[in-house]
Amino acid sequence: MAATFDLDRPLIVGALYSQTGPTAFVERTQYNATLLAIEEVNAAGGVAGREVVPVTYDAHSDPARFSQLAERMIDEDGASLLVGCYMTNTRQAVVPVVERRGALLAYAAPYEGFEYSPNVIYGGAVPSQHIVMLARHLMGAGGKSFYLVGTRYTFPIECNRVMMTLVAERNGQTLAERYVPLDAQRRELDQIVQDIRAKRPDVVFCTVVGEAATVFYELCAEAGVAAHTTIASLTITEAELGLMPPGLAEGHLTAATYFQSVSSAANWRFVRSYQARFGLQERLNAMAETAYSLTHMVLAAAGRARSVEASLLREDLAATPFQAPQGEIRLDAENGHMHLWPRIARVQANDFRIVEESAAPVKPDPYLINHAPPEWDIRPPAPARAVGV
Amino acid sequence: MLKALRDIRDVRVVVFHPKDRECDELVAQLRRIGCQVEAIWPPREGLLPLADVVFMLFRQDGFTHVLLKALAERGPDVTLVGIVEFESPAVIEAVARAGVGAIVTKPIRAFGLLTSMVVAQTLSTREKSLLDRIRKLEDKLGGFRRLEKAKSILMTRKGWSEKEAYEAIRSRAMSARVAMDVVCSTIIDAEELTGP
Numbered sequence: 001m002a003a004t005f006d007l008d009r010p011l012i013v014g015a016l017y018s019q020t021g022p023t024a025f026v027e028r029t030q031y032n033a034t035l036l037a038i039e040e041v042n043a044a045g046g047v048a049g050r051e052v053v054p055v056t057y058d059a060h061s062d063p064a065r066f067s068q069l070a071e072r073m074i075d076e077d078g079a080s081l082l083v084g085c086y087m088t089n090t091r092q093a094v095v096p097v098v099e100r101r102g103a104l105l106a107y108a109a110p111y112e113g114f115e116y117s118p119n120v121i122y123g124g125a126v127p128s129q130h131i132v133m134l135a136r137h138l139m140g141a142g143g144k145s146f147y148l149v150g151t152r153y154t155f156p157i158e159c160n161r162v163m164m165t166l167v168a169e170r171n172g173q174t175l176a177e178r179y180v181p182l183d184a185q186r187r188e189l190d191q192i193v194q195d196i197r198a199k200r201p202d203v204v205f206c207t208v209v210g211e212a213a214t215v216f217y218e219l220c221a222e223a224g225v226a227a228h229t230t231i232a233s234l235t236i237t238e239a240e241l242g243l244m245p246p247g248l249a250e251g252h253l254t255a256a257t258y259f260q261s262v263s264s265a266a267n268w269r270f271v272r273s274y275q276a277r278f279g280l281q282e283r284l285n286a287m288a289e290t291a292y293s294l295t296h297m298v299l300a301a302a303g304r305a306r307s308v309e310a311s312l313l314r315e316d317l318a319a320t321p322f323q324a325p326q327g328e329i330r331l332d333a334e335n336g337h338m339h340l341w342p343r344i345a346r347v348q349a350n351d352f353r354i355v356e357e358s359a360a361p362v363k364p365d366p367y368l369i370n371h372a373p374p375e376w377d378i379r380p381p382a383p384a385r386a387v388g389v
Numbered sequence: 390m391l392k393a394l395r396d397i398r399d400v401r402v403v404v405f406h407p408k409d410r411e412c413d414e415l416v417a418q419l420r421r422i423g424c425q426v427e428a429i430w431p432p433r434e435g436l437l438p439l440a441d442v443v444f445m446l447f448r449q450d451g452f453t454h455v456l457l458k459a460l461a462e463r464g465p466d467v468t469l470v471g472i473v474e475f476e477s478p479a480v481i482e483a484v485a486r487a488g489v490g491a492i493v494t495k496p497i498r499a500f501g502l503l504t505s506m507v508v509a510q511t512l513s514t515r516e517k518s519l520l521d522r523i524r525k526l527e528d529k530l531g532g533f534r535r536l537e538k539a540k541s542i543l544m545t546r547k548g549w550s551e552k553e554a555y556e557a558i559r560s561r562a563m564s565a566r567v568a569m570d571v572v573c574s575t576i577i578d579a580e581e582l583t584g585p
Contacts, residue, residue, distance in 0.1 A: 118499075334420065366421070367422045367423055
């Protein structure tokens, strides 16, 4: 069973990512970051002296395959810890597998919240950790009319629900809510872009994920949408920027807990090591940073607890903060999610320049339904630092 | 937004379940959802704390019986969610008769609790408003019946037409500044006292 901790044998970690499929370009960076963390742990003596050995397969961005691979990693490869998953439906496919086997999944991406499993550590942000800041920023800058576009699945639909509520609370207006499939065709996206051009919203809130996101930004640029509209996103990271020709997303905003441009010693080390290992042209992003920090945290906890049992790891992590590239983070003992650092950045010269960041880590509240109005006016303990316009 | 969803953080929940790991897990999840939670065990006779939602373990024992009695006295203001550990017909019947809005099966897990609670709350709100409407309709129907009866008394006694009887009741109500229903009741009472 997963809970044995044999000091004479290597510790197998299953890295659940896609190397092909529409989300592979992000998941590849998550995989690299997981690998980097494992190599750093091994270089520092392993987990209580045990060498950490990663196993991975190509999950093809396919939930059914994620679930099969999770079973194979635990049952056949002897993995006692799993790290990974990007889209919500892939996590949902893996959760029953780890619950049945008493194993642990460290989930390496932001998601829509409303989940708790004793067998999962949720590493990424939930809506209370980025949408509220983004909505406040956009409406504070005069945004009144919003146009919502997303991929048709749980995360964009829930994010849009939150965004619409916040917009309505502040007497703004949602002009449209549109969804496209993960493998959306150019023509379908173009119809939406033409509609955006006709409606001239102040803000396009974009939660299109996968390769379609790049096409969407391209079409927006072609249609000259940027002239009177800001595109704001939770999912356009450095990985998506890397797929776009320079200048395409200039001026647009993303809210996330990490950007490569975060200035901290831990982040400089992270970026340097990653680029030294995978190539100087490689760029980091929030999903990769989450995978990296989470892998480090879970392995360190396993070493301290001399166990891979989920409840012991959670207990340890709740008491032990980690110096992540985004800042000091820690696990919330009650809900299994992380205290994280919300930030907003603007694309400038094909990079993200941070324009607002929380002055303290924000407690995760994955079951928050009604984000407005009380939370709206509650500022972080110290006022958010403005680091730009 | 659905009211039961919007107001979920104002909901006061009481859990009646023996104190064990599953009970802890249930209470922890209700707190994650953001409700105010109190776990009580064992339940005491005649004492039901203030609650909007009650989670209650259905067993064939005295506790279950006492709780159900207290809940029945409290009326439809409390939403009941049944926790079940057996699927025997006797338990099913008890759960169905108690009027639960949702059930939670053992072993208890976090997933599904929010949905169960919101569905149960929505159902019990709907039931309450339907009961209110039925009460109002019954009142109205009784009023119609009394009007018909009072008119027929006047028509028999005074030899008036239906229209004259109606006008008489209406003008009496106007001059005495009371509802027509009050005049009708007076006529019916007097008829019962003095009639053949």
